[in-house]
Amino acid sequence: MITPGTGKTxxxxxxxxxxxxxxPVAQVLITAQAHPAVDVLRAKVEQEAFKDIPEARRPLAIRLRRANSEQSDHLVQDEPGSEQQVTKSLLENTIGQLEAAAGRLERSGVQADWLEICRAMLKDLNTKDASSAKEFRELVKRSASITYSTTGDGDLAALADEVTYDWAxxxxxxxxxxxxxxxxLCLGHRWLLIGDPKQLPPYRIEDYQKAVSELDATVASLEGLEGVGNLLDTELLHSWRVRTEEQRREFGEYCKKWLKLFEQVHSLCAFHEHDEGLLTGQHRMHPDIGELVSGVYYKGRLKHYTRDESTKVPHADILHRLAEPGELKDKAVVWLDLDPAAVDPRAAENAVPKYRNPAEAHALERFLRSLRAAPDRRLNLAVLSPYAQQVGYLREKLNTPHLREALGEAGLTLAPDPRRSRLEGPDARRDGFFTVDSFQGNQAQIIAVSLVRNNTEVAGKGLGFLVEAPRMNVLISRAELLLVLVGSWDFFRDQVxxxxxxxxxxxxxxxxxFAVDQLEAWFDEGRAVRIRGDLKGFDAPFRLA
Structure with a gap:
């Protein structure tokens, strides 16, 4: 189990x-659900773990990436580390070595044959019908010491009958x-699963759980299908029909539990391993941010290596050192505060479309314009929200050339979109503003979180899916130096x-x-700060009923 900031990569x-x-002959598969996670780990391996190893002595590594509708096959083939690029490099190096050897000694017949074959394969490498080059490419793919791939890549699936890995x-x-x-998991003899069951579960897991709850209706619909022939597993349908109601209920609960496969595997391992395979030393977050995350979501088990162990003073490189506004001096946690909706209706959320809060966007823009980095430092910034509608609204209102220019002059840059692959060029329209789901596993020096919810619902009923602990855990654990929470403090305090x-x-x-209690204590101690959100010039847009 990998907790935030512990340096899993x-x-x-x-x-x-x-x-x-x-x-040295081991074969390892490195994989993740999404391309950016694979690319980040690959970069860490190449630039850190093997940086002192000469290129010629590094283990053979390839990156599998089947072209999608938005990428030409030419771009994918030319990607550094691709099957095509690695094969070309191997052939060029071999040709170079054979030619160099011939300059020193008389070339043997075997060397001459090899040189001719390598030259022919190199010439035919981009020709799909060239069998010798194709066979060599396949040999490279099967022989790689390290294979990088997404979990469902078509090229990886094509290897399933030919390759197994010592580690997945x-x-x-x-x-x-x-x-x-x-x-x-089928391809690996040994597994290393890296993740955190206290953070976001698989995408749309609720829909899958709902589907499992409606198996009776699903079976009835399948039985009513016509013209499907052997495509329908009638034996499976029959086995469902002969189950008792109790057996069906138990099966449904079993399926719901195992839909979160990683969480179940982790719990089984934790039963046998006292520390649950837990990494507890965090090296990324300011210790105040780390303590908030640790106390609320990990029972205080994280150790903070971003401060002096004896004095508890944060290390100099973990301080944001913003020159303005002055209220942020020595603070790593800030609450940008708006009135509750009951006091100022302008600050209320828009429930249609679900959900967005224009007042938070306005207050956040004015706050961001007030920031000034230290003269000798540039900081990156990401704005997160749990609601896609709010992210879209923030991007529309804030991600403008004028604001980007103002931030740049203040020493701030919007964090790049982590979903952008190496094959794609920069796109400022996609930078800086993200949903919590799309930003998990990433971080920025400054994180601002637009919480959105602000309404007149009774206590405990107005928070929507902010009640989900994994979602809030991810939101507050992405910041390295400064965490800015945007919302109505009184509303959140009353809700809990x-x-x-x-x-x-x-x-x-x-x-x-727990989070509210911790923050309130820090406000009183001066360890964190509440800053009044500036709504000057804000006119609430028309609200749909």
Whole structure:
């Protein structure tokens, strides 16, 4: 189990080097659900773990990436590390060595044959019908010491009948569905699953759980299909029909539990391993941000290596050192505060379309314009929200050339879109503003979170899916130097006022109650700060009923 800021990518990169030093002929599959996660780990391996190894002595590594509708096959083939590029490089190096050897000694017949064959394959490499080059490419793909791929890549699936790996390492395994993990796990003799069951589960897991709850209706619909022939598993349908109601209920609960495959595997391992395979030393976040995350979501188990162990003073490189506004001096946690909707209706959320809060966007823009980095430093910034509608609104209103220019002059840049692959060029329209789901596994020096919810619902009923602990955990653990929470403090405090703080009386809202208590204590101590959101010049847009 990998908690926020513990350097999982660094750990995996150096573990990979150790595996290959211990067993130079080992084959390792490095995989993740999404391309960016694979690319980040690959860069860490190449630029850190193997940086002191000469290129010629590094283990053979390839990057599988089947072209999609938005990428030409030519671009994918030319990607550094691709099957095509690695094969070309091997042939060029071999030709160079054979030619150099011929300059020193008389070339043997075998060397002459090899040189001719390599030259022919290199010439035919881009020709699909050239069988010799194709066979050599396949040999390279099957022989690689390190294979990088997404969990469901078509090229990886094509290797399933020909290759098995000594290790299958899955990054961000907690975000992957079981069917996405099936292929890499089947290919690996040993597994290393990296993830955090306390962060976001697989995408749209609620829809899958709902489907499992409606198996009776699904079976009835399948039985009513016509013209499907052998495509329908009638034996499976019959086995469902002969089950008792109790057996069906138990089967449904079993399926719901195992839909979160990583969480289940982790719980089984934790039963046998006291520390649950938990990495607890965080090296990324300012210790105040780390303590907030640790206390609310990990029972205080994280150790903070971003401060002096004896004095508890944060390390100099973990301080944002913003020159303005002055209220932020020595603060790593800020609440940009708006009135509750009951006091100022302008600050209320828009429920249609669900959900967005224009007042938060306005206050955040004015706050961002007030920031000034230290003269000798540039900081990157990402704005997150749990609601896609709010992210779209923030991008529309804030991601403008004028604001980007103002931020640049203040020493700030918008964080690049982590979903952009190496094959894509820069696109400022996609930078800086993200949903929590799209930003998990990434970080920025400054994170601003637009919480959106602000309404007149009774206590405990107005927070929507902010009650989901994994979502809030990800939101507040992305910041390295400064965390800015944008919302109505009084609204959030009132929403959790009735919640029991007793650990044995755990509820869905308890994590928010702990967070509110911690922040309120820090406000009183001066360790964190509440800043009044500036709504000057704000006119609430027309609200749909």
């Amino acid at each position: 660094h750990m995996v990169a150096w573990l990979l080097r150790e595996i290959l030093e211990e067993d 390492i899955v990054e961000e395994a907690g975000k992957a569905h079981g069917f996405e993990l099936a292929l890499p 006022s009735h919640v029991s703080r007793k650990p044995e009386e755990e509820t869905k809202l308890q994590h928010l109650a």
